[in-house]
Amino acid sequence: MSTRGMLIVLSGPSGVGKGTVRKAMLKNSSIKFDYSVSMTTRQMRPGEVDGVDYYFRTNEEFEEEIKNDGMLEYAKYVDHYYGTPLKYVNQKLDAGIDVLLEIEVNGAMQVREKMPDGVFIFLTPPDLTSLRDRITHRGTDDEKTIDKRMEKAKKEIQMMTSYDYAVVNDKIPNAVEKIEGIIRSEHLRVARVIDQYKKIIGD
Ligand SMILES: Nc1nc2c(ncn2[C@@H]2O[C@H](COP(=O)(O)OP(=O)(O)O)[C@@H](O)[C@H]2O)c(=O)[nH]1
Ligand SMILES: Nc1ncnc2c1ncn2[C@@H]1O[C@H](COP(=O)(O)OP(=O)(O)O)[C@@H](O)[C@H]1O
Numbered sequence: 001m002s003t004r005g006m007l008i009v010l011s012g013p014s015g016v017g018k019g020t021v022r023k024a025m026l027k028n029s030s031i032k033f034d035y036s037v038s039m040t041t042r043q044m045r046p047g048e049v050d051g052v053d054y055y056f057r058t059n060e061e062f063e064e065e066i067k068n069d070g071m072l073e074y075a076k077y078v079d080h081y082y083g084t085p086l087k088y089v090n091q092k093l094d095a096g097i098d099v100l101l102e103i104e105v106n107g108a109m110q111v112r113e114k115m116p117d118g119v120f121i122f123l124t125p126p127d128l129t130s131l132r133d134r135i136t137h138r139g140t141d142d143e144k145t146i147d148k149r150m151e152k153a154k155k156e157i158q159m160m161t162s163y164d165y166a167v168v169n170d171k172i173p174n175a176v177e178k179i180e181g182i183i184r185s186e187h188l189r190v191a192r193v194i195d196q197y198k199k200i201i202g203d
Contacts, residue, residue, distance in 0.1 A: 012123030
């Protein structure tokens with residue numbers, strides 16, 4: 001029997017660099033995992049692709065998924081729904097593949113309830129000024145939305161205490177290296193590997 005995959009939850013305020021760090025890990029890292037594409041009702045940004053960046057859905061479609069118990073978790077964030085389709089996550093974990101979720105804090109806390117053996121990592125900015133700079137520099141939000149995201153960011157950073165690990169995204173390679181270290185160590189936890197030793201130590 002193959003060991004079940006590990007669920008890795010990466011959260012952090014909007015603009016901290018979650019997507020950038022995740023893409024860097026998928027591209028270069030020796031760490032293997034699948035990324036769970038989220039569903040959202042927000043508008044597609046230029047360059048985004050349906051099914052790759054998000055599954056872009058209408059409010060009605062999203063609410064139908066919720067009703068059918070199709071979501072592992074979901075939250076409203078700056079007036080839009082965001083959520084994790086449950087089926088994909090379970091399929092991958094059952095196949096022994098690690099899955100990474102990149103989600104905001106309310107959703108992460110729902111996952112904690114349902115899948116407590118996940119690994120919960122909070123990505124933080126070096127400071128609030130650089131967070132604002134990154135969101136502004138990304139050029140995807142107007143001033144009003146940036147203000148909303150910054151207000152939300154302060155509250156989100158307070159939620160850091162509910163996570164297992166905190167990683168500062170000062171430089172992308174540093175953050176990637178730290179997250180890789182966390183994942184490697186988590187794979188060695190006795191609780192995760194004990195099944196492989198049952199033949200030696202008995203039940
Ligand atoms: N709860 C939850 N949050 C999500 C999900 N997908 C994305 N988010 C979060 O929703 C917030 C807004 O996402 P988005 O509009 O793409 O902005 P960006 O992540 O700041 O580029 C971010 O904090 C995301 O991490 C999801 O499936 N569930
Ligand atoms: N370590 C970093 N230093 C400087 N800029 C960064 C860093 N990480 C990400 N960025 C930039 O910050 C902006 C927001 O990053 P993004 O990955 O979209 O954040 P998130 O997914 O958390 O909303 C992007 O323009 C990205 O290039």
